[in-house]
Amino acid sequence: MKNAMKNRRTRLLAVLLAGVMALTMAAGLTACKTEGGTEDGTATELPTEAPTEEPTEAPTPVPWSVDEQGRRLAGSDTKVVRDGTPKKYFTMSFDDGITQDEHLIEIFNKYNFKGVTFFINTGLFGANWTWVGQTLGMPSLTHQRWTKAQFKTGIYDGFDVACHTVNHGSLKNYDEAGVINEVQKNADDIYELTGIYPLGMAWPGGDTEYTNKTVDIVSNQTTICFSRGVSGTNKFNLPKYWLKWMPTTTFGDGKMALTLAKKFIESDCESDMLFYVWGHGYELDYYDSWDELDELIKMITEAEDIVIVTNSEFYWLFKDEIPKWK
Incomplete structure (x- = not known):
């Protein structure tokens, strides 16, 4: 037993x-x-x-934020993360969507630089503004916009594209419906062309061509979240209002931009700083300042402590801390 x-x-x-x-x-x-x-x-x-159980990784987040209609929102795919440490941010923008942008992009690609936003007018594809060169005393200077067909070949692929209104008109001369159409149709057109919905704009014609009433309309009646002016501050401050975002300087002949770049790199970063350079591609032909642009981009990309962002990315990083408008 x-x-x-x-x-x-x-x-x-x-x-x-x-x-x-x-x-x-x-x-x-x-x-x-x-x-x-x-x-x-x-x-x-x-x-x-x-054997010990391996920790389960969190699912990879969706890289884009979308609006209520499921449209991908420009800049929402930024890989930049704020960690509470003050940082130096650099961004650029160029207006009008003209043929000199091709040369700009060649320089940007040379340094793998993507921190730029191109503001375009979707009602002026193919427009040739000969008056620009004549006004500047250089009749040979071109201001030729890409045609729609050229745009659709992917000239701006991989770059941030945003609004400059449909027809580049002085918005202070439009009624409310006209302002809304110029801005909103421009945004809708860009989405149709790129598959990415723009949240930003550059005021056409400069800071004298819109009023506080215009800003109110854009703020309350359109999907635009930020808009750049042209009055340079020569400072590295963050914008006071998103819809009156003033840049640090224009590029122009490149001298001021390079001077400020050196100052920016050498500055101690005790709070978040922003160096914003804007311009038009034709101005680099006018001033023959292409080498200066190359030098600027080289300087910025080689600096170890500068965070390079598009205008739209910068908006996403600080959208909850800066008021849209008064």
């Missing part, structure tokens, strides 16, 4: 041991697969300790 019970216990123990060994082998094979081992057990060692 005792021998029978003993034999039975022995068989049960053998079964249990076999089960434990099977589980251990399975765990060992799984861990090996994770680290590059093979399913047939080649070069597999049994664990010396009980």
